[in-house]
Amino acid sequence: MSLASKLVIVMRKVSMRSNEKKIKTFVRQFAQFEDQEVQFQKFKTTARLWFKDKDEEFIRTLADKLDGKKFGEKIINVIVDENTTHFNRDKTRNINKNITVPDSISERVCPLVNVPYEQQLKLKQEKAQKVMKDVETKSKTLDGSFGKSVTMFPDEKCLHLPAYSIPLLILYYFFVINVFDNNPNCQEELIYGQDFVTEKLFDLSFQISRASFFQVNTKGAETLYSEICNQCEVDENTIILDLCCGTGTIGQVISSKVKKVIGVELVYEAVEDAKKNANINEFICSKVEDAIGNILSGLDPTERVVAILDPPRAGIPSFIKHIVYASCKPELAMNNFIQLTDQTGNFKVTNVVPVDMFPHTEHYELLLTFKRE
């Protein structure tokens, strides 16, 4: 039997990827267990610290030492400083000034070290162009014009992320009896913060629980979602399929403009959040690929259905003629682009808009509209 314990730190708006070293060092010092082996698993805004072969007593002692509130207050000061957040939290900062990127990031994002913001946009634009050129090269249905005129969608709003003004920390710990068991005996305890946080987009409030996805850059998300609405070309007769809908944000933003929104999402907690956030929309907790057949058989094929995909899925039924596809890893989604545009999918790309959702990093979100006759 393998014992393991897991401390889960959820910090919204803070990049765990680029703060790994700081968080690790801080936790070890704070809890005075510098001799302990810690494994660090990081996700966008969640860090999991694993302690192997430790019993419950160790975890309880550790939790006491960490003392949620004190830990929370201190770790924020360590992590949220101008050089380590992904975003520029100084609203007055001139975006032409040089940007300093911490060492841990600079190894991965060399081109963005001390690069003015306009230059960063240009670099990301080039990345987006390369993706589109690759689609053209590999797809038989594009006409050669894509990849030439992609402009990055800059929006100063995306830069203005008030990192301090948000309820950004939830601390959990798990004690797992057997990590290799498919259904591990897992105790979960909230040691700091609330079970959920509330975020605002436009004039809408969203309740988000720990396991649910929500865009990190909320101001950027307003830009992204507005652009998705534009690309969906919605009217009061449109039915929106919000596939992989997370907490249902896109559907909620768009629902007043359309006939109906149906959201599909894998994570149970996210679907429960989505239902609370928008009780007028329909949400299904399932893998898209398992639910799509049933959903479509319940719809009239003459209806105008637009699918929003984030991330994409193969196997789009033939009566869907219009897809708006958002990807935060366009290079990895290349195969899906190709599938949609080859003879089986038969879609054409009609619009490409990169949105700078992650200023001062190498990352961006690419929106593509696919249409077919």
Ligand SMILES: C[S@@+](CC[C@H](N)C(=O)[O-])C[C@H]1O[C@@H](n2cnc3c(N)ncnc32)[C@H](O)[C@@H]1O
């Ligand atoms: C990048 S998030 C986007 C969420 C939402 N569209 C938004 O913008 O807030 C991707 C979501 O897809 C969900 N997901 C991933 N694979 C899925 C699948 N096969 N079926 C349904 N949902 C899936 C994830 O749980 C996650 O909530």
